[in-house]
Amino acid sequence: xxxxxxxxxxxVTLIGILLxxxxxxxxxxxxxxxxxxxxxxxxxxAKDIQIQDTQxxxxxxEKMTFKISWLGVPVGTVVSEIKGKEIIRGKxxxxxELTAETNPMMSAVFPVRDRFISFMDTKNLCTLRHEVERxxxxxxxxxxxxxxxxxxxxxxxxxxxxxxxxxxxxxxCQDTLTAFYYLRTLNMELGDTVIYNIINSEKNxxxxxxxxxxxxxKIKKLGTFDAFLIKPRAEIEGKETTRGSAIGYFxxxxxxxxxxxxLRSYLxxxxxVTLVDYEAGKTQ
Numbered sequence: 001x002x003x004x005x006x007x008x009x010x011x012v013t014l015i016g017i018l019l020x021x022x023x024x025x026x027x028x029x030x031x032x033x034x035x036x037x038x039x040x041x042x043x044x045x046a047k048d049i050q051i052q053d054t055q056x057x058x059x060x061x062e063k064m065t066f067k068i069s070w071l072g073v074p075v076g077t078v079v080s081e082i083k084g085k086e087i088i089r090g091k092x093x094x095x096x097e098l099t100a101e102t103n104p105m106m107s108a109v110f111p112v113r114d115r116f117i118s119f120m121d122t123k124n125l126c127t128l129r130h131e132v133e134r135x136x137x138x139x140x141x142x143x144x145x146x147x148x149x150x151x152x153x154x155x156x157x158x159x160x161x162x163x164x165x166x167x168x169x170x171x172x173c174q175d176t177l178t179a180f181y182y183l184r185t186l187n188m189e190l191g192d193t194v195i196y197n198i199i200n201s202e203k204n205x206x207x208x209x210x211x212x213x214x215x216x217x218k219i220k221k222l223g224t225f226d227a228f229l230i231k232p233r234a235e236i237e238g239k240e241t242t243r244g245s246a247i248g249y250f251x252x253x254x255x256x257x258x259x260x261x262x263l264r265s266y267l268x269x270x271x272x273v274t275l276v277d278y279e280a281g282k283t284q
Contacts (some may be wrong), residue, residue, distance in 0.1 A: 031260050031274045033249070037216045037224060049214040049226040051252045053187050058082050058094055061281030064258070068100075069272045075106040078273065080177075082281065086119060088128040093119035098177055112136045118177040124149070125182050127199070130175040145199070147173070156202055165202055173197040173204070180248075183209065183230070184256035190214065190228065198234075205234045205241070217249055217259045219275060226252040227259055255280075 035046040059082065066078040080098040087093070100114040101107075117131040127147045134141040142159040149171055156165040174182050179198050186194060194209040209232040217227040227249045234241045244265030251257040261273040 031220075032218045033215050033260075034218070035215055037218075039224075044216070046214045046216055049216075049228070049252050051189060051214075051228055052254050054185055054256050055254045056185055058181065058184075059281030059283055060084055061279065063277075063279040063281065064275060065277035066273045067276045069274070071269065074103060076100060076102040076112060085122065088119045088121075091128060092122040093128050094122055094181075095119055096177055096181060110137050116177050118175055120178045120181060121149075124172055125178075125185055126172040127175045127178050130177065130199075145175070145202075147175075147199070149173070154199065154202075167202050168204075169199055170197045170204060173199055176200050179207070180258055184250070184258075194230075203236060205236050207232050207234055214252070215249070217251075219259065222275065222278065225257070225259055228252050 037044050061082065061084075063079065063081040066080075067074055068076040068078060078098065078100045080096065083095040083097050085092055086095050096118045098114075098116045098118075100112060102110065102112045106112075113135040115133040117129075118127055119129040120126070121128050126149050128149070129144065129146050131144045132141055140160060143157060144159070145154050145156045147154050147169060149169075152169055152171055154167055154169045156167070157163070174196060176198060179196070182196065183194065188194060188211050190211055190213070192211045194207075194211075196207055196209075198205045198207055209230050212229045212231050214226070214228045216224055218224045229247060229249055231247045233245075244263060246261060246263045248261045249259045251259055257275060257278060259275050263271040263273070
């Protein structure tokens with residue numbers, strides 16, 4: 001493979017700039033983790049955190065805003081919101097929308113404007129439909145997948161190139177967006193392993209999510225949370241994927257807020273997604 005030396009120099013320069021900025025930003029983290037904390041003069045220890053039973057229903061209008069950082073540098077924002085309820089093939093469904101976009105600095109290098117819409121069965125909490133609109137650099141994708149859970153079948157269509165595909169799915173599976181909402185509805189304890197299925201790019205991944213430890217998470221403007229760590233691993237056709245790793249901290253209260261996610265891969269090294277704003281919406 002030939003490499004354009006000018007492009008290589010540009011890439012090296014960009015990485016150097018980002019690394020330099022990351023050194024400046026190290027003290028500007030919006031979240032901190034600790035196993036001990038003092039509240040009203042009393043010392044609290046993380047191992048004593050109680051993971052509360054979760055609420056089973058989502059609030060309409062609940063909105064979560066996250067900051068994305070790469071190498072310590074803020075590069076974008078993710079907003080996830082429960083817009084309301086709609087009827088999909090005769091079933092009540094939550095309409096969940098997620099948008100992701102890079103900030104002006106990162107957009108000058110690699111602009112991202114992504115939008116994902118999922119319709120989640122309010123009864124079985126599985127996906128009924130998943131829509132994707134991705135604009136990442138020169139890459140474009142606009143597609144929809146309908147999940148026929150009772151028939152263990154999904155139908156995919158790409159609106160840009162007209163390609164279609166019907167494929168098998170396990171019953172009560174999730175897409176990549178509904179997956180973490182589904183996790184928020186489960187009661188769990190330290191040492192538990194949650195097993196569920198996610199469909200991504202028309203492939204079925206079996207996820208094993210381990211509940212590994214408890215910590216206190218302090219986030220600027222939002223306060224300090226009792227939290228626990230979920231560490232997932234993914235398998236496809238019985239073989240563990242090796243493309244990267246991820247961990248996530250959720251609040252131990254009944255809301256199960258996704259507080260921090262840390263993603264690692266060979267290409268992007270380390271990406272941190274931190275909750276920076278939360279709107280509860282209307283209780284049902």
